[in-house]
Amino acid sequence: MKIVITGEPGVGKTTLVKKLVQMLGDRAVGFWTEEIRDKKTGKRTGFKVINTQGQEVVFASKFFTSRHLVGSYGVNVERFEKVALPVLEEAIKAEKDKVVVIDEVGKMELFSRPFRELVRQILHDPTKRVVVTIPIRDVHPLVKEIRRLKGAVLIELTLENRERIHQDIFQLLLTSLR
């Protein structure tokens, strides 16, 4: 079972993934990315990556200098890899009852070649249960490939369905776990 979630920026993809991780408990293996906002101004200053092993790190920031830029954010690919790759490697070796969570396959994350390779490997493994989020637009050939993945359930998250869709996704995952 592969569940691909897409949706406009800020519609709630990460919030949905976090709900699913909570519902899955120790059956979830993977990572998600969250915004960081300045406490005083409320303005977004960067992004952090958090994994199911409890590790987290800021990997993109307005204050980082990097040759990898997305808008005004400098991306530190090594920092991203340090938190995201170990859980994807764990996911490859994991038991069948695990659900691999990948939030997200976006521009910042796609700078990492080993990330792209692990994502491809996991998505093409028929024994893996996966929840993966992708941007609404095909910003990279791998995003296009995931959107068209055969046999996957593609869900567009919207303001209308975001309050209840986690229940349906959880049921789909549970059914496929039996």
Ligand SMILES: Nc1ncnc2c1ncn2[C@@H]1O[C@H](COP(=O)(O)OP(=O)(O)OP(=O)(O)O)[C@@H](O)[C@H]1O
């Ligand atoms: N179901 C919901 N009800 C109310 N607010 C929500 C809901 N889902 C998300 N939000 C709010 O919307 C904002 C953006 O949510 P989130 O970061 O999950 O979006 P996203 O789609 O992952 O964004 P990005 O495009 O940056 O990845 C957050 O402030 C979050 O609290």
